[in-house]
Amino acid sequence: MFVALDKLENQGVRKAIVAVPETSIGGSFKTTDLTSYGFHRDWKVQEQWNLCLSGEEGKPNSRKVKAFEAFMDSDDEVIVCTHATFRFAFEEIAKKRGVEAFDDCLIAIDEFHHVAASDENRLGEILRRLLTREQAHVMAMTGSYFRGDSIPVLRPEDEAKFRSITYSYYEQLEGYEHLKSLGISYAFYRGRYISAIKDVLDTDLKTIVHIPHRGSAEAFGEKHDEVGQIYDAIGEHVGQDPETGFDLVKRPDGRVLRIADLVDDGPGRDGVKAALQAEICGPDGKRDNAADRAKVDMIVALGMAKEGFDWVWCEHALTIGYRNSLTEIVQIVGRATRDAPDKRHAQFTNLVAEP
Incomplete structure (x- = not known):
């Protein structure tokens, strides 16, 4: 945000385009108050140009692609969209106006490891066209510079055009006001992982649980059944919040937990995702910390709630099963x-089968 605003203000950039892998990550780039903390300008994204709020993805003639084209014709400066929308919109605009339509634009690609140096990677091919022309500003953002396969992210000649800036976890923690420590641990189970859930899941902590990949040795049934058994280990499923879609699970002590099920990919998931992204604010327009923290107690996910997912209250990330990718x-x-x-301490736990 700060880099984009400086470029818009002082470096001759006319538009900032922020591209994220999936819609849930777009919430990290919503309108944000920066002037209250000493910056000269707020980050403002008009709702019509936040293309991560709703709608279909991955179609060349979708409403979002048309909206992106309208943004490029407008006087507005900031748009947030998914990688898929950016790819299709770029192709449409470049076909009509050439790559020069993106001259003097900042292209900020979040989770940059989705780019690949291979000819088959469309995002990588678009990036090479922009770098070859050398008229756009490109910002690469990623927590890990490795893709999880053997394909490099960038070709050497393209990588040489970037200035690298590394920001470690230690530097990140040093700059925090509240969070001061991070714990990383392993836990082990015999048989099925569900037998050890009670031992590693502290339901007093705000937690994200990632169940095993489908087809892995740790997965023992249908994904919905596994979520149900996790609920049973916590207590009794007593219903669903009609406004948010969060599941309500009562612990033995009577406390009812609000759990967002992102494993269920049915029609209700968009409502659950929207409820997670909606920040609860007070009368002054700023986040109501107590209410926003109480909104949800746990998230259960499979392929979501990983890269770029922003839930500031998360205190414990519990990952079940081995992961082949360090990324x-x-x-x-x-x-x-x-x-x-x-929030003074954060914990990551990997629950794996005994060797």
């Missing part, structure tokens, strides 16, 4: 390392 682990750890009031 994936780094991304999950990052879900717990957000600074928030009354």
Whole structure:
């Protein structure tokens, strides 16, 4: 945000385009008050140009692609969209006006490891066209510079055009006001992982649980059944909040937990995602910390709530099963390392089968 605003203000950039892998990550780039903290300008994204709020993805003639084209014709400066929308919109605009339509624009690509140096990677091919022309500003953002496969993110000649800036977890924690420590641990189970859930899941902590990948040795049934058994280990499922779609699970002590199920990919998931992204604010327009923290107690996910997912209240990331990719682990750890009031410690636990 700060870099984009400086470029818009002082470096001759006319538009800032922020592209994220999935819609849930777009919430990290919503309108944000920066002037209250000493910056000269707020980050403002008009709702019509936040293309991560709703709608279909991955179609060349979708409403979002048309909206992106309208943004490029407008006088507004900031748009947030997914990688898919950016890819299709770029192709449409470049076909009509050439790559020069993106001259003097900042292209900020979040989770940059989705780019690949191979010819088959469309995002990588678009990036090379922009770098070859050398008229756009490109910002690459990622928590891990590795893709999880053997393909490099950038070709050497393209990488040489970037200035690298590394920001470690230690530097991140040093700059925080509240969060001061991070714990990383392993726990082990025999048989099925559900037998050890009670031992590693502290339901007093705000927690993201990632169940095993489908087809892995740790997965023992249908994904919905596994979520149900996690609920049973916590207590009794007593219903669903009609406004948010969060599941309500009562512990033995009577406390009812509000749990967001992101494993269920049915029609109700968009409502759950929207409820998670909606920040609860007070009369002054700023976040109501107590209310926003109480909104949800736990998130259960499979492929979501990893890279770029922003839930500042997360205190514990519990990942079940081995992960072959260090990039994936780094991304999950990052879900717990957000600074928030009354949050002194963050914990990552990997629950795996006994060797």
